[in-house]
Amino acid sequence: MLSSKEYKELEKKYYMQxxxxxxxxxxxxxxxxxxxxxxxxxxxxxxxxxxxxxxxNHPKVTKAIQDQASKILQMSNLFYTTPxxxxxxxxxxxxxxxxxxxxNSGAEANEGACKVARKWGKQKLNGAFEIITTLNxxxxxxxxxxAATGQPHYQNNWKPLMPGFVNVEYNNLDAIKSAYDKDKTxxxxxxxxxxxxxxxxxxxxxxxxxxxxxxxxNILFMLDEVQTxxxxxxxxxxxxxxxxxxxDVMSLAKALGAGTPLGAFLTKEFCSVLEPGDHxxxxxxxxxxxxxxxxxxxxxxxxxLPEIANNNGNYFMDKLNALMNNFSFITEVRxxxxxxxxxxxxxxxxxxxxRCLDKGLLINAVRPNMIRFxxxxxxxxxxxxxxxxxxxxxxxxx
Ligand SMILES: *Cc1c(COP(=O)(O)O)cnc(C)c1O
Numbered sequence: 001m002l003s004s005k006e007y008k009e010l011e012k013k014y015y016m017q018x019x020x021x022x023x024x025x026x027x028x029x030x031x032x033x034x035x036x037x038x039x040x041x042x043x044x045x046x047x048x049x050x051x052x053x054x055x056x057n058h059p060k061v062t063k064a065i066q067d068q069a070s071k072i073l074q075m076s077n078l079f080y081t082t083p084x085x086x087x088x089x090x091x092x093x094x095x096x097x098x099x100x101x102x103x104n105s106g107a108e109a110n111e112g113a114c115k116v117a118r119k120w121g122k123q124k125l126n127g128a129f130e131i132i133t134t135l136n137x138x139x140x141x142x143x144x145x146x147a148a149t150g151q152p153h154y155q156n157n158w159k160p161l162m163p164g165f166v167n168v169e170y171n172n173l174d175a176i177k178s179a180y181d182k183d184k185t186x187x188x189x190x191x192x193x194x195x196x197x198x199x200x201x202x203x204x205x206x207x208x209x210x211x212x213x214x215x216x217x218n219i220l221f222m223l224d225e226v227q228t229x230x231x232x233x234x235x236x237x238x239x240x241x242x243x244x245x246x247x248d249v250m251s252l253a254k255a256l257g258a259g260t261p262l263g264a265f266l267t268k269e270f271c272s273v274l275e276p277g278d279h280x281x282x283x284x285x286x287x288x289x290x291x292x293x294x295x296x297x298x299x300x301x302x303x304x305l306p307e308i309a310n311n312n313g314n315y316f317m318d319k320l321n322a323l324m325n326n327f328s329f330i331t332e333v334r335x336x337x338x339x340x341x342x343x344x345x346x347x348x349x350x351x352x353x354x355r356c357l358d359k360g361l362l363i364n365a366v367r368p369n370m371i372r373f374x375x376x377x378x379x380x381x382x383x384x385x386x387x388x389x390x391x392x393x394x395x396x397x398x
Contacts (some may be wrong), residue, residue, distance in 0.1 A: 004037060007377070011116040017273075022357055029056025032379045043361045043387055044376040050195065050227050050339070053255035053309075054299045055376035061258045064160060065288065073288050073367075077280065079115070084285045087294035090301065094236045096246040101274070102285030106226035106253035107140025109263035112279060113189065113203035113249045114144060116265070117220050118164070119273045120188030124218060131222075134170035136197030137336035139189065139224055148189060151197070158176035170194060171202040173209045180217060187249070189226040192238035195374075198367045199341030201334055207245045212306035220271055223247040226263070227339070230255035231300050232378050234310030234337030241336055258296035262289040309337040312384065316340060316373065317390045327395050340373045348398060355394040361387050 002010070004025050011021075024036035032055060034044045039318060047053065054061060068083060075081050088100050102108055102219060114131055121128035127136035133139065135150035143162050146154050150167030169176035188210055194200035207223075228238030229252045239245045248271050255265035261283075267273075283289075300306065320333040320342055332343040349365035356363050366372035375383070 002035070007037075012027055018027045018283045019348065022362075024352075024357070029270070031055040032376050032383050033115040033373070041360060042357070043375075043383055043390075045361060045373045045379075046364045047374050048259060049254065049364075049375045050232060050374040051254045051257075051259055052257055053230050053305065054224055054234060054296050054303075055378050056259075058258070058296070058299060060299050061292055061295045064291045065260070068288050068291035069118050071287075074283070074286050074356050076282070077285055081285075081287050083291040083294055087290050087297055090294070090297040091252070091264065091266060094301075095250065095266065096267040096268070097250055099272045100264050100266045101279065102290060103253075103265070103285075104261045104283050104289075105140070105263045106251065108144045108225075108281070108284075109143045109226060109251035109253050109265045110139045110145055110148065110189070110224055111142055112265040113222050113224075113251045114148070114187070115201055115279060116249055116271060117187035117189075117222060117275060119278070119340050120150055120220055123273060125186055126183070127163050128182075128184050128186040128219070130166060130181065130186060131164060131259075132166050132168060132176055132179050132188045134194070136170055136194055136200060137167070137189075137191060137224075138194070138196035140226075169397060170197070170200060171206050173213065176210060176213065180213075180219075181215070185217070185219050187222050189222040191224045192228045192241065192245075193233060193336055193339060195339060195372075196366065197338060198343075198370050199335055199372055201336060204242065207239065207242045211245055211247075213306055218340060220248045222249040222251070227250055227254045230297070231306040231309050232337055232339050232374070234306055234313055236306050238336075250266045257289045257293045257297070260289040260292040262286075303378065305377040306337070311376075312377070312379055312381070313337040313340065315381055316384050316388075319384065323388070323395065324391060326392075335373075338373070338377055338379070339374055341370050342373075343367075343370045345369070351390075351398065355397065356390055359390045359394065361390040363387075363391075 133148045137150045139145045141147040147165040166179050168179045211221045249267050251265045256262045264273035324330045329345045347368035349371045353365045364372045
């Protein structure tokens with residue numbers, strides 16, 4: 001086996017250097033813990049980037065993957081296969097949406113959602129094609145999703161951007177109203193809580209007001225639940241945190257495949273406009289990934305993980321709020337369920353992340369002055385205590 005040093009030298013040599021990796025070489029995980037190649041353990045409060053909601057190596061998911069791998073991995077969607085169905089059923093029965101299309105990633109799920117919106121515009125709105133999205137959003141890295149993602153950092157080197165997207169202020173209904181153009185606008189696409197943008201939580205009535213506005217104008221109200229779905233916010237889907245909110249279109253990925261590459265977009269019946277030939281994917285709905293996703297979704301239900309995420313989230317937030325009393329540079333703790341951010345008055349998050357790593361805790365510097373926590377939903381209170389105590393000792397040293 002390669003030493004860490006050898007491994008990293010080869011990585012430098014062969015890979016496009018598009019990310020500054022953290023030092024450990026990780027080889028296995030169990031629950032909330034991951035282990036490096038020297039068998040050091042870390043508490044994973046990134047959960048594979050809000051992906052391992054059921055934890056690493058959940059026995060039921062692992063078994064579903066093993067069983068499926070021994071049967072059939074992949075067939076074209078021209079043929080019926082069986083693993084998609086149980087997952088589709090769970091998604092439809094636990095949401096207010098009616099139909100699902102499986103793809104492979106969050107960006108692709110949003111691309112599909114936007115194709116639904118554009119066809120809706122062609123059919124119902126005289127060719128309206130523009131989609132309103134928000135500043136500080138994150139929707140993925142394809143050409144179109146860079147235009148949808150309202151952050152200059154993801155856009156500046158790739159101009160001209162794909163046409164058909166306008167980015168307006170988040171949590172501001174008037175900004176959407178003024179961007180709306182009756183000849184152009186076909187949809188609004190929003191995250192129920194902005195994840196990559198810094199755990200930005202809209203006011204309680206923002207989503208319902210946007211939804212009502214969309215319905216008044218006959219444009220589609222689309223939610224990007226790639227990060228907030230599958231229990232993360234303490235409800236099965238993030239929008240269920242907001243009463244009476246129902247998206248017309250919703251995208252999912254990240255935790256959907258429990259670590260295998262799986263995305264989906266769902267629509268209500270009235271706007272289910274895609275017909276044979278309109279869309280497709282070689283790997284989308286792949287037997288292996290949907291078997292993993294089906295098992296994980298069943299675990300989510302059986303083990304009541306959304307509810308547990310809610311309780312754990314409240315417990316964690318209380319502990320983090322208590323830290324605020326000791327460290328004056330912490331300005332805000334905000335979150336829903338187990339998507340939590342801690343904001344500071346100084347740009348020290350990278351330093352905190354690196355020092356936490358040295359003490360065995362993996363967290364994310366989502367902004368220069370903000371760290372983000374997104375542990376598995378079944379993280380234990382004991383593990384939360386441990387994480388908070390590591391963070392406390394790191395903050396004391398700063
Ligand atoms: C991660 C993320 C995406 C992109 O997903 P990929 O699978 O990386 O393409 C899109 N939207 C949101 C809200 C995300 O958090």
